[in-house]
Amino acid sequence: MLRVLTAGESHGPELIAVMEGLPSGVPLLAEDIQADLQRRKLGYGRGSRMKFEQDELTISGGVRHGLTLGSPIALRIGNTEWPKWTEVMNPAPVELTEKSRGRGAALTRPRPGHADLVGMQKYDFDEARPILERASARETAARVALGAIARAFLAELGIRLVSHTLSIGPVHVPDDAPVPTPDDVAALDADPLRCFHPETSERMVAEVDDTRKEGDTVGGIVEVLAYGLPPGLGSHVHWDRRLDGKLAQALMSIQAIKGVEVGDGFETTRRRGSAAHDELFVTSDGIARGSDRAGGTEGGMSTGTVLRVRAGMKPIATVPHALRTVDVATGETAAAHHQRSDVCAVPAAGVVAEAMVAITLADVVLEKFGGDSVKETRRNLTAYVDGIAESLRTSAQPVDLAHDLAL
Template sequence: MLRWLTAGESHGPELVAILEGLPAGIPVSLDDIRADLARRKLGYGRGARMKFEQDELAVSGGVRHGLTLGSPVALRIGNTEWPKWQQVMSPEPVDAEALGRGRGAPLTRPRPGHADLVGMQKYGFDEARPVLERASARETAARVALGAVARSFLAELGIRLVSHTVAIGPVQVPEGSELPMPSDVDRLDADPLRCFDAATSERMVAEVDAAHKDGDTLGGVVEVLAYGLPPGLGSHVHWDRRLDAQLAASLMGIQAIKGVEVGDGFETTRRRGSAAHDELHLADGRIVRASDRAGGTEGGMSTGTVLRVRAGMKPIATVPHALPTIDVATGEPAPAHHQRSDVCAVPAAGVVAEAMVALTLANAVLEKFGGDSVGETRRNLEGYLAAIPDALASEVADGAVRA
């Protein structure tokens, strides 16, 4: 079983991430992790921080000579602006008068749509800085780094992931459009909004431009696809062991995500049952599904078809034309504090969602197949697939017969 956590604030010295439970022998490339961190900064409509944040990466444990050791993997990601924030975010007490000037001025105008007000109520703070520093999506850099390690593990088992943008505001990829493959990652990352449909991408760019001109922000929808999953990850026997439930929880845990669907999701609710499910047929003696409306899970378990999960991101709550709020220091109406922000961060949300799905699937794989080394995990997977009776054998999404 995997356990992982992150620590650190948006303007603290660094982010820290620890991943425990991985088998030994997984290839870990620092360049690959750095590449994923760079992908997180991509996207048309991103803010100024993405232009100068370096995401300096260091490994503190769990990896030797490019391979995991079976011990906890510990990663650190530096915050480039830390020198400017040392007084504001100092772990040691700071003179109140000095702190009250400039960057350290109390943030007493909580921003609508953020964690500010509720965090102040819950934790007893009289200003929002202690809340927004941890609530910030800066924390997702640590998750992306851990997700890169999890993806390397999955790749050793023939499981590969890709994410793409399917909607920005009202602009959506047409239904029935071609799905990207893992080999299309470079093409996706070269697109300004990580959209696989070029014509739709142009319309998305225009929508972002319009929002920027109006001093507003945009949300959207991203989709993560997983190819090569074996059937049987997750379980139907308890609510918390259902793979789709675990995926939904992990995606809902991303900042600003307000909805999740698996497969055709909410569209399925508008169909009759006869047009909502995936019929089973025989092809060359193997069971195949005529469609993938379920999105790769049935009964809380992976089916072996393409896993498709979508996450809906709300428009960024820090609006340039500041929303009305209350100054809790004076009790008077006031414009919300404006922290530097993006117009649209949906493309980055796709990369973060990819990482969360990778971590969730890696955990499901280890729950099913175990293994203290990646070789043992692979043998257990191969043995499981070989033991499936011929009468029940099916295909995985990459087209290679695995049982």
């Protein structure tokens, strides 16, 4: 079983990330993790914080000479802005100096759409600082770092991932547009919105510009695809072992994500049953599906085809023209506190979603195949796939109904 844990606050000295249960022998370099941390900052519409706040990565344990040891992997992601916050976020009781008093002022006007008010109620605080520091999406830097480790493990088994932006506000990639492969990651990262459809990307940029001019924020939808999965990850036998359920929980846990779908998801609910499912056909490569509506899962298990999951991100709640709220110190209507904010963070959400899918897939792979070393995991996976009866073998690609069945 794979276990992960993150700790730390947005303006604290560092974020801590721990992963336990990863096999030994996985190639892992600090620069590879650092590269993903930089990818998290990509995207048109990001705020100034992405430019001056650097992620200083240190591998504190679990890796030696570029290979995992099988022991817990511990990471530290230093916050270069910490010197400005040493008094405000000091773990020891301190008196704020004049310099820090403004930054450390009590935040008694909770922001609508954030964890502020409910967190104050739940944890018995009279201001929002203790809540927003941990609820902040800054925490996702630790998840992205752990996701880079999970992806390195999956790559050793021939499983590769890619994420891309499907929509920004009302601007959506055409339904018949091609989907990216892991070989397209560099091209995606070079696009302002990490969109695989150039014409749509231009319209997305215009949507972000228009949103910025209006002093507002905008959300969107990202998609993660995983290639090379074997059939049978997850299980139908109990609710908490279903792969699609695990993926939904992982993606919904990302800050500002309000919806998740697997495959065609909600679109499938608008179809008749005869047009909603992936029919099976005999081909020279084995049993093949005639379409990809299910998105790579059936009955809570991977089908061996491309896994396709989507996550919908709401517009960022820290709106430049501050929303109305209540000042809990006075009981009067007030404007919400305005922290630094992005106009659009959807491209970054794609990178975080990719990390969460990688962590989830690494977990279910280890649940099924185990292994104290990555070589052992690979042997177990190969033996399982080779042991599938010839009559049950499936093709990873949907059949071309117009071409393949006519042969």
